[in-house]
Amino acid sequence: xxxxxxxxxxxGLVKRFGEVVALDGVSLDIASGELLTILGPSGSGKTTLLKxxxxxxxxxxxxxxxxxxxxxxxxxxxRDIGMVFQNYALFPHLTVARNVAFPxxxxxxxxxxxxxxxxxxxxxxxxxGFENRLPRQLSGGQQQRVALARAxxxxxxxxxxxxxxxxxxxxxxxxxxxxxxxxxxxxxxxTVFITHDQEEALVLSDRIAVMNRGAIQQVASTTxxxxxxxxxxxxxxxxxSNIFHGTVTExxxxxxxxxxxxxxxxxxxxxxxxxxxxxxxxxxxxxxTFNGEIREAVYLGSSLKLRxxxxxxxxxxxxLPVTGPLPASGSRISTGIEPExxxxx
Amino acid sequence: MSRRxxxxxxxxxxxxxxxxLVVVFPISFSSALYMQFPPPGFSLQWYERYLxxxxxxxxxxxxxxxxxxxxxxxxxxxxxxxFSLARGRFAGRLLVDRxxxxxxxxxxxxxxxxxxxxxxxxxxxxxxYGLVAAHTVLALPFVVLVTVAGLRxxxxxxxxxxEGLGAGRVQTLLRVTLPLLxxxxxxxxxxxxxxxFDELVVALFLAGPNMTLPKKMFDNIMMEIDPTIAAVxxxxxxxxxxxxxxxxxxxxxLQGSAR
Numbered sequence: 001x002x003x004x005x006x007x008x009x010x011x012g013l014v015k016r017f018g019e020v021v022a023l024d025g026v027s028l029d030i031a032s033g034e035l036l037t038i039l040g041p042s043g044s045g046k047t048t049l050l051k052x053x054x055x056x057x058x059x060x061x062x063x064x065x066x067x068x069x070x071x072x073x074x075x076x077x078x079r080d081i082g083m084v085f086q087n088y089a090l091f092p093h094l095t096v097a098r099n100v101a102f103p104x105x106x107x108x109x110x111x112x113x114x115x116x117x118x119x120x121x122x123x124x125x126x127x128x129g130f131e132n133r134l135p136r137q138l139s140g141g142q143q144q145r146v147a148l149a150r151a152x153x154x155x156x157x158x159x160x161x162x163x164x165x166x167x168x169x170x171x172x173x174x175x176x177x178x179x180x181x182x183x184x185x186x187x188x189x190x191t192v193f194i195t196h197d198q199e200e201a202l203v204l205s206d207r208i209a210v211m212n213r214g215a216i217q218q219v220a221s222t223t224x225x226x227x228x229x230x231x232x233x234x235x236x237x238x239x240x241s242n243i244f245h246g247t248v249t250e251x252x253x254x255x256x257x258x259x260x261x262x263x264x265x266x267x268x269x270x271x272x273x274x275x276x277x278x279x280x281x282x283x284x285x286x287x288x289t290f291n292g293e294i295r296e297a298v299y300l301g302s303s304l305k306l307r308x309x310x311x312x313x314x315x316x317x318x319x320l321p322v323t324g325p326l327p328a329s330g331s332r333i334s335t336g337i338e339p340e341x342x343x344x345x
Numbered sequence: 346m347s348r349r350x351x352x353x354x355x356x357x358x359x360x361x362x363x364x365x366l367v368v369v370f371p372i373s374f375s376s377a378l379y380m381q382f383p384p385p386g387f388s389l390q391w392y393e394r395y396l397x398x399x400x401x402x403x404x405x406x407x408x409x410x411x412x413x414x415x416x417x418x419x420x421x422x423x424x425x426x427x428f429s430l431a432r433g434r435f436a437g438r439l440l441v442d443r444x445x446x447x448x449x450x451x452x453x454x455x456x457x458x459x460x461x462x463x464x465x466x467x468x469x470x471x472x473x474y475g476l477v478a479a480h481t482v483l484a485l486p487f488v489v490l491v492t493v494a495g496l497r498x499x500x501x502x503x504x505x506x507x508e509g510l511g512a513g514r515v516q517t518l519l520r521v522t523l524p525l526l527x528x529x530x531x532x533x534x535x536x537x538x539x540x541x542f543d544e545l546v547v548a549l550f551l552a553g554p555n556m557t558l559p560k561k562m563f564d565n566i567m568m569e570i571d572p573t574i575a576a577v578x579x580x581x582x583x584x585x586x587x588x589x590x591x592x593x594x595x596x597x598x599l600q601g602s603a604r
Contacts, residue, residue, distance in 0.1 A: 054505075054509055055508075055509070056505050056508075056509075075508070075513075076505070076508040076509045077508050077509070077510075077511050077512055077513050078511075079509075080511075081509060082509075082510075083506070083509045085502050085505075085506060086502075087500075087502065089500070089502040089503050089505070089506035091503060091506075091507075091521060091525075092503075092525065093524050093525055093527075102507070102510055102512075102520075103510035103511050106510060106511035106512045106516060107511055150510065151510075154510070154511065
């Protein structure tokens, strides 16, 4: 399948439902062939954004552009966008083959071409031999694959996935994530993926756009989002985190609200108010030391998760490698962190 | 204990409902010349009499096509109405909803008298299509109720999916919505057919000399009592039973889930 993947641009999208502002000035640029995940809690407006892009909702303000052409008011049928719905939305009265053939039939493709392309698409999602089954005769993962095949069979300019793996169990979800990633790379298909699962976002994406309350909080690469979040919300929503606030008292040092001083490498101007993020797995040794009492210890197999009450009043979540027997809660521990492992925002 | 009581109660009700059939079926095969139960012997004479009498056949055929036309017309009017009631948002929707179901509430005799006056002026008395129009009014609530129930359960993401995949409004309706609604439409149409096929009161007023099967049966009882009526009843019961079986097989009830 020759790719005719396009770039997508949304500009200043606003959408209100009565009093609720679902989209509050959302702008995004997605390059051709890129996989961008929109990550946010439920009610953050991510599904509304997808519906506006697909054409099922009309924005109150702003524009959607594909390859620079404004499609904001174009009916969904004319947009050439493949979409996988949350519950797959397979047509229950049609066989697998007829489901996948549907978009081609709507485009009046010749019978021979339809058969060929349906075969190719089913091959791609490894569902050869299931042509004559009905959707209800398939497992959740298989239905998911049919939905995916149906969304890509007509060679769309854009692929939208709305929390497609929500209903699958963990193992299957991981398999499907890798499969989508592989397929997307192979087809070079511009893809917008929606999820509330930050782990899924990290696995799949080229870039992640974190959304909250109808606004984009940060758009960046996966490592950037995790290592250098732009604000409290992103730091808190993606991964486990220890977040504190303080003031830069001198270059290379920040004083937290509790009075505790931390060495940092960030060159924020003296006197500025900053947020400080320390990821639990970054603790070990370093010039910033913490002494305290273990309040809770959880064995996670590959690591140990501790809730630490420090002597200077800070509460920390710390992940440490498992070395010996599980430390008892109430026992004392000393740990540290390097200045370069502390993210300041 | 309470379970046993329930079984007994159900059995009693079932027997009460079925008892007439126990009488009607044997009498239709009676060798006697008048209503007599239990029948003295077996014969097919009443079925022969029914089949040999052009008046009975006429009435049956007329009832069949009036019922068929009623079903078609009730679907043609009721399905769009159901769509607007289930999905539309317009002023007076609730009022339209009530009016659509009014024929269930208004006594048929009142409707018949009113229609008689109107149809007399319009010279529709005795015309089969006049009766179709009247029966459609009675059948409409069934079609609307069944179709609205079907639409309530309908997953509209399927329509969005179809549109997103390139189907226009009409294509979505024809390729996705109506096929998925088919069980409801089958039920609605067959119920409309039965409601017309069984209908007597309106037919008494509006049919004139062109009798439907129920009216012919009624007149027959007034004139002469012989077991032909039992034979006709058996045929009618069988036909309606077949329709009900069809509903069970291809249609869906008001509460039934969509597969």
